[in-house]
Amino acid sequence: MQVNIKTLIDDRQCYETVRELRWPEGCQCPFCDSKRGFNEKKPAKQRYECKDCGKRFDDLTGTIFAGHHQPLKVWILCLYFMGLNLSNRQIAQELYLDRTDVQKMTTQLRESVVKKTTSNPRRRS
Template sequence: MTTKSSTNPEIGILELIDPAKCYEFFREKKWPCGICCPKCTSNRVKKNGHKRNAPLCRNYKCNNCGCRFNDFTGTILARKHHPIRVWIVMLYLMGLNLSNRQIAAELDLNPDVAHRMTILLRSEIAARKPGCKVSGVVECDEVYVIAGHKGHPEKVRQKGRAPRCRALKGASGPRN
């Protein structure tokens, strides 16, 4: 049995991730050419404070149309309550091909919550991934697999029993 000691404390992966760097990474990926309004695509945008529950998430106001938005507006992270570092680490762990249960344990989440989050991420990734085009000659084969012996009484006889006789209820006498 192992015990925690003060010289070697357990550190979770989330404690190793810097939230400020997560927000900077997210902004760089969302706006590679600079911040622009999601409504009118103008780059005449000014900072307008931050979210109350996430001080690193910036609010913006467009000087062109007056639209107010934040870092997550128009993304799958809009109106989500988990911190951005949880989402980024979850993407990393999904890339390592960990199961939802392992991801939940690593991020200290309820397995059902982790499952819903991974479904959301996977569906968004699949929607943004370009479709695969097949060109040239394509071959495909058919395989017919018999799931049972229905319609093959000789197979049943080989097993050593007589085929079932399915007569109408109430009918008397042998069936021919």
């Protein structure tokens, strides 16, 4: 019996972790820093509506994970495999994805890490 690692990762836990890392003081509107909202249809991924500016957003709005067709858990696994120093080909095999999709994902993730590191000088070592 072959087990796909994607089925072992919990969507709810991925979103909870993103929320905890992104908003340690509680959810904030990425547009005006206010708070509000919840999406009953997808309990893992929450949607918000800002009481102040009225704009809608979700847990991933304004992040590297927003607007992509791959689920959050696939991005998290991709990051994990990158940390293990797997090649794009190996990651594609592990996640049952096309190598060109994995190439785009790893490029975006690396560029995001570099951008974050260079924009926050305290993080450099």
